[in-house]
Amino acid sequence: MRKVIYFLSGVVLFVVASCTNDKPAKNYNQLVDEGTSSFIKQGLEAGQTEIKASKIAETNSKNQRVISFAKMIIADHSQAGDELEKIAINNRVRGEDSVSTAHQQNIADLSNISGNKFDKAYMQMMVADHQDAVKLFKEASNNQNEDILKFAKKTLPVLQTHLDSANVISASLK
Secondary structure, rough: OOHHHHHHHHHHHHHHHHHHOOOOOOOOOOOOOOHHHHHHHHHHHHHHHHHHHHHHHHHHHHHHHHHHHHHHHHHHHHHHHHHHHHHHHHOOOHHHHHHOHHHHHHHHHOOOOOOOHHHHHHHHHHHHHHHHHHHHHHOOOOOOOOOHHHHHHHHHHHHHHHHHHHHHHHHHOO
């Protein structure tokens, strides 16, 4: 009887050991390809980052143009984020609940400055982030997923407007 117990214990340990893995689990419930999944995750993360940075701008900036821009970003990216989140759920793509370490550092850096220095840093961040977003959404305009295609085509003009506004405001800051 002891031999059977030892044998079964060994089998259980072997099974448990072989089930643990350092690789992240692949989401086999996904309904979309890796490119579409990547677009959704990047879009959600970028939107969260810009909203967080813009909330800081509402309190740290004294420039009315920067504050108005930040409010526009919060409103537009919140709406787009809600839409993209629904697409993610419908396609069984799980987005991240937080922003990347690099974006967290950018946000932390922004929260430690104020005045004109803040305005310049925030607007430079918005220019860079929106350049990346416009590129991402242009690429997604050729996506095979109907939901992503519609979302990208609808959202791209808004992002382009944000980029144009960010460039104008950034250039006006001295």
